[in-house]
Amino acid sequence: MKKIGILLIMAVMLIGITGCGNKNTVVIYSCMEEERNQDLKEQLKEKFPNINVVVQSIATGNVAAKIQNEKENIEADIILDLETSHAKNLQENFADLNEFSTENYLDGVIESNKYYTWVKYTMNLIIDNKYFKEHNLSIPKTYNDLLKNEYKNLIAMPDPTTSGTGYGFYLNAVNIMGEEKALDYFKNLKENIREFTTSGSGPTNLLKQGEIAIAMGMTSEGVHDINSGYDFKIVSLESGSPYNTTAAAIIKGKENKEHVKEVFEWLLNDFGKYDKEHYMPDIILKNQENKVENYPTNLKDANMKDIDDNNRKSELTEKWSSEING
Numbered sequence: 001m002k003k004i005g006i007l008l009i010m011a012v013m014l015i016g017i018t019g020c021g022n023k024n025t026v027v028i029y030s031c032m033e034e035e036r037n038q039d040l041k042e043q044l045k046e047k048f049p050n051i052n053v054v055v056q057s058i059a060t061g062n063v064a065a066k067i068q069n070e071k072e073n074i075e076a077d078i079i080l081d082l083e084t085s086h087a088k089n090l091q092e093n094f095a096d097l098n099e100f101s102t103e104n105y106l107d108g109v110i111e112s113n114k115y116y117t118w119v120k121y122t123m124n125l126i127i128d129n130k131y132f133k134e135h136n137l138s139i140p141k142t143y144n145d146l147l148k149n150e151y152k153n154l155i156a157m158p159d160p161t162t163s164g165t166g167y168g169f170y171l172n173a174v175n176i177m178g179e180e181k182a183l184d185y186f187k188n189l190k191e192n193i194r195e196f197t198t199s200g201s202g203p204t205n206l207l208k209q210g211e212i213a214i215a216m217g218m219t220s221e222g223v224h225d226i227n228s229g230y231d232f233k234i235v236s237l238e239s240g241s242p243y244n245t246t247a248a249a250i251i252k253g254k255e256n257k258e259h260v261k262e263v264f265e266w267l268l269n270d271f272g273k274y275d276k277e278h279y280m281p282d283i284i285l286k287n288q289e290n291k292v293e294n295y296p297t298n299l300k301d302a303n304m305k306d307i308d309d310n311n312r313k314s315e316l317t318e319k320w321s322s323e324i325n326g
Contacts, residue, residue: 028080034057040271063086078248078264079115083247104286126204219282243304
């Protein structure tokens with residue numbers, strides 16, 4: 001029994017040495033997709049073999065809630081791919097990043113010294129080429145085109161109250177049409193909507209299952225499916241491609257923890273460039289290359305005024321809940 005007790009004590013000590021509380025451990029909360037997170041983990045092991053870098057995959061809304069509730073006591077040292085509207089709202093909880101260079105970014109991309117833009121991601125229509133050809137459907141060019149009877153039950157859109165992708169389309173329509181007309185528009189569009197999905201990837205999943213012919217989704221997901229063999233096409237509306245951005249930050253006080261700055265700098269300068277070029281190619285860096293096959297390079301930005309304003313988002317999503325979902 002005495003021997004067992006000693007072994008238990010040693011095990012507890014070992015956990016203390018290797019656990020997240022150890023000074024040789026850096027904890028990253030990442031909101032990226034699993035494939036990108038896995039790539040990150042593999043590169044971290046190769047770059048920092050003597051540092052225990054823990055990457056935890058957490059949805060952007062959950063990360064924001066944890067920061068709001070736990071503030072500087074949060075387990076994470078570094079926050080990665082957090083929706084910028086959340087980062088802007090929570091920036092008092094982040095460390096100053098002035099010592100990290102922003103010279104690789106395009107002018108105007110960095111708006112705060114508390115968080116740096118991680119990626120920009122666009123949204124477009126993704127259509128099923130085969131279905132369109134077989135049913136002799138016209139390619140939609142405007143929001144109003146989507147109201148045509150020929151698209152009845154063929155469209156899926158993420159719900160703006162649960163998806164940043166859905167909110168991107170919604171906000172763009174509001175900025176173009178005005179609030180009242182945009183809500184009237186979506187009431188009419190609802191007649192052609194097969195499903196308002198809870199997640200941004202929902203429409204493309206329905207498209208792959210053959211349940212719809214038009215997905216309102218992320219460009220990167222549509223391109224990924226095209227490169228996986230699906231006969232899809234990315235269609236940009238004449239008003240441009242809605243977009244959003246995500247951010248990277250260090251939790252306030254954690255900048256003094258061993259290895260945190262070292263890992264964060266590598267994320268910005270090395271993995272960040274790799275991630276943009278291989279997964280999220282919408283341009284935010286100088287000399288950024290597009291290494292994703294079939295990714296459109298001539299996208300025009302849509303009007304995304306107030307995309308980082310959480311108060312505006314709350315106001316608009318409340319109206320969506322009462323007038324569209326109600």
